[in-house]
Amino acid sequence: MTPSQMSNVVILGVETSCDDTSAAVLLNGTDLRSHVISSQITTHQKYGGVVPEIASREHSLHFQPVVQQALDEAKITFRDLSAIAVTYGPGLVGSLLVGVSGAKAMAYAAGVPLIGINHLEAHIYANFLEHQDLQFPLLALLVSGGHTHLILFEAHARYKVLGHTRDDAAGEALDKVARTLGLAYPGGPQIQRVAQEGDAQAFTFPRAMLEPDSLDFSFSGMKSAVLNTLNSARMRGEILSVPDIAASFQQAVVDVLVRKTLMAIKRTRVKTLLLAGGVAANSLLRESLEETMSQQGVRLVYPSPIFCTDNGAMIATAGYYHYLVKDFAPWTLNANPGLNLG
Numbered sequence: 502m503t504p505s506q507m508s509n510v511v512i513l514g515v516e517t518s519c520d521d522t523s524a525a526v527l528l529n530g531t532d533l534r535s536h537v538i539s540s541q542i543t544t545h546q547k548y549g550g551v552v553p554e555i556a557s558r559e560h561s562l563h564f565q566p567v568v569q570q571a572l573d574e575a576k577i578t579f580r581d582l583s584a585i586a587v588t589y590g591p592g593l594v595g596s597l598l599v600g601v602s603g604a605k606a607m608a609y610a611a612g613v614p615l616i617g618i619n620h621l622e623a624h625i626y627a628n629f630l631e632h633q634d635l636q637f638p639l640l641a642l643l644v645s646g647g648h649t650h651l652i653l654f655e656a657h658a659r660y661k662v663l664g665h666t667r668d669d670a671a672g673e674a675l676d677k678v679a680r681t682l683g684l685a686y687p688g689g690p691q692i693q694r695v696a697q698e699g700d701a702q703a704f705t706f707p708r709a710m711l712e713p714d715s716l717d718f719s720f721s722g723m724k725s726a727v728l729n730t731l732n733s734a735r736m737r738g739e740i741l742s743v744p745d746i747a748a749s750f751q752q753a754v755v756d757v758l759v760r761k762t763l764m765a766i767k768r769t770r771v772k773t774l775l776l777a778g779g780v781a782a783n784s785l786l787r788e789s790l791e792e793t794m795s796q797q798g799v800r801l802v803y804p805s806p807i808f809c810t811d812n813g814a815m816i817a818t819a820g821y822y823h824y825l826v827k828d829f830a831p832w833t834l835n836a837n838p839g840l841n842l843g
């Protein structure tokens with residue numbers, strides 16, 4: 502790092518909330534100097550989902566090497582950092598604890614501030630990494646494995662949750678249906694892959710819209726409808742087409758997400774929509790939102806797929822905005838597995 506860059510803001514972001522150990526070095530909020538992700542997918546795949554105890558052990562093994570690699574690739578040492586940002590919730594408590602205690606120890610030893618990051622907020626901030634021209638107010642559709650939220654952002658750190666899922670998150674429903682169809686974990690990308698060969702009109706699964714003016718979501722009943730269809734067919738000795746089921750369910754989930762988002766856009770009259778979270782990597786969702794939003798004159802922004810699923814770059818990006826307003830965490834920062842937005 503050159504002397505002129507030393508006066509800049511250099512954030513190390515670390516993420517360990519679920520099954521990805523990730524670290525990134527970010528210069529001045531937009532210049533990603535390094536980004537390392539160690540995924541545990543193959544370890545958990547044989548169990549059909551994330552096993553919390555295994556996840557935290559894997560984080561313990563990979564945390565230090567991943568951080569070191571991020572610093573090495575950015576060609577910096579701890580002394581060059583302005584702050585260390587870490588996810589402290591929501592997520593798996595054992596996984597979060599590895600990141601929080603590791604980040605705390607590093608920040609204390611390096612003599613730099615510690616920044617506690619809400620993982621959900623960070624997913625949305627992934628958009629600021631690649632789009633520096635975003636103007637408030639913004640509407641965000643956050644769709645991940647654990648959450649489905651519609652959020653109105655009035656300014657940095659000032660937001661209102663307009664709607665959220667009352668049961669399963671969109672990603673969770675996709676994962677559960679995929680598992681029943683015999684597809685590998687995580688199910689969302691598998692559903693997308695298999696759906697390419699299927700007919701989205703083959704099955705008419707319900708679209709749960711709840712009360713007419715509600716911006717909340719409910720995916721549990723939609724998921725159960727698929728499971729019931731499969732069970733009834735099995736009892737009749739029929740074999741249903743996996744691609745057709747996958748395509749029809751993916752379409753139902755996307756239809757609900759698009760319709761609710763359109764309602765929120767009409768209600769708030771916001772002109773920019775941010776898509777965020779693992780399910781934001783879904784191409785049908787992106788294409789459908791793109792079409793609907795362009796008809797409304799609304800700009801749709803989403804992160805590159807690598808920044809949609811869990812990653813350290815989004816933590817560093819959120820950390821940069823906390824750093825600007827000196828929103829630092831105390832040394833007593835603890836993991837908060839149930840942390841929510843707002």
Ligand code: KG4
Nearest residue numbers: 645646647672687689779780782783810811
């Ligand atoms: O944001 P994320 O990495 O972790 C959480 O914070 O939950 O999201 C993971 C979720 C999983 O449910 C996964 O199946 C889903 O995102 N996902 C996708 C795609 N890629 C990941 N769902 C649909 N299509 C995809 N391409």
Ligand code: ZN
Nearest residue numbers: 624645810811
């Ligand atoms: Zn996530």
